[in-house]
Amino acid sequence: MSTQDVDDKDGEAFVELDPTGRYGRYKDLLGAGAMKKVYRAFDLEDGIEVAWNRVKLRNFATAPEKLKRLYCEVDILNSLHHPHVLSLRTKWVSSDGATYNFITEICPSGDLRGYRRKHKNVSLKAIKMWAHQILLGLKYLHTHEPCVIHRDLKCSNIFIKGNTGQIMIGDLGLAAIVDRSHVAHSCLGTPEYMAPELFEQDYNELVDIYSFGLCVLELLTVETPYRECTGVAQVYKRVITGVRPEALGRVQEPDVKRFIERCLGQPRDRPSAAELLSDPFFQELNGCSCLVMQPVGPAREDQRQPVDAAA
Structure with a gap:
């Protein structure tokens, strides 16, 4: 599997496969903040769309508290499994240590x-x-x-x-x-x-x-x-x-x-x-069938390079 070699600044897919080769990305950017970019991705194993959250760790070089907060967010997500709370699927640090990545459910219609x-x-x-x-x-x-x-x-x-x-x-x-x-x-x-x-x-x-x-x-x-x-x-x-x-x-x-x-x-x-x-x-x-789905299981975690929350 390969991804398009396109410029990340354009909000498109970037060349950095996950360690498992499981996720393929689309070009469209779902959202971007000061510290994090979110891409629409595709889970090749389960055949569903997901959200790929990508964080450049160098952005936190002078903000260790924000980095700690990011890790805390992912750890919290990993412990939560409910139809009305966004769930985490997996997380990893890139092989070069430059980016922190985590995959979550996707809500295509946005906020x-x-x-x-x-x-x-x-x-x-x-x-x-x-x-x-x-x-x-x-x-x-x-x-x-x-x-x-x-x-x-x-x-x-x-x-x-x-x-x-x-x-x-x-x-x-x-x-x-x-x-x-x-x-x-x-x-x-x-x-x-x-x-x-x-x-x-x-x-x-x-x-x-x-x-x-x-x-x-x-x-x-x-x-x-x-x-x-x-x-x-x-x-x-x-x-x-x-x-x-x-x-x-x-x-x-x-x-x-x-x-x-x-x-x-x-x-x-x-x-x-x-x-x-x-x-x-x-x-x-009363009597309305509000959507209820089965909670997802705990996230998988790639072991190639563990995340240190105290970093």
């Missing part, structure tokens, strides 16, 4: 933010079905042993398979694994979606419920929460003083607004994912 903006006239029922699946994923993360707090839940970190409507939570780069106390202390996340207690650096998994409420608001209004703010400082001030996003005032249905407000409540009053799943908000979904 939920872009998908919703593309489809502006979806029904409230469809949004409820998406929200229900997000909660199933959160319930799994929060009841996992150990508990996993996402800490950066937003519509751009939630992905969808458009042909089936299956929702998958991804981008666990800021996730925290906590002990039985379920308490975390680092202040990380996207300000517009961060719960007030997260800024105070003393919180638990219910910060994800707060973020989930704002995701539902965005899905309803097709607006990023607090877009009326001119900067992070203004967002911070409004969040910690309990000022709701202006978009919430544009939600007309009382039951829908009540559901979002319930998610945005004080930590002591904020429900868990399991409790929200039984909320009357989802009553019309």
Whole structure:
């Protein structure tokens, strides 16, 4: 098997086969961040499309904490197996030590933010079905042993398979694994979606419920929460003083607004994912066959060059 000899900067396939020769790549680039590029790939053994995540390790030469966070994300993915959480298939370091590679499931329709903006006239029922699946994923993360707090839940970190409507939570780069106390202390996340207690650096998994409420608001209004703010400082001030996003005032249905407000409540009053799943908000979904697939098994790991998380 061979790949095309094309320039990586063009967002196309690059010449670097995986150690097994199992994965072939297409030209189209799924996405790129400052540290990571994601390519559409093909699993020759299982005959399915996958996402090939490629990270140039030299980019982390002056940012060891970000490298550690990357390894942590992959380790977390490797321990999670749920229909609504993006799963890891395999990982390896290139033979020359230049790149870190990992293969995940693929959601060809992209993230939920872009998908919703593309489809502006979806029904409230469809949004409820998406929200229900997000909660199933959160319930799994929060009841996992150990508990996993996402800490950066937003519509751009939630992905969808458009042909089936299956929702998958991804981008666990800021996730925290906590002990039985379920308490975390680092202040990380996207300000517009961060719960007030997260800024105070003393919180638990219910910060994800707060973020989930704002995701539902965005899905309803097709607006990023607090877009009326001119900067992070203004967002911070409004969040910690309990000022709701202006978009919430544009939600007309009382039951829908009540559901979002319930998610945005004080930590002591904020429900868990399991409790929200039984909320009357989802009553019309009774009898609907929300997509459920069998969880995948643990990822395979190439042994040619192990990854050292302490690097």
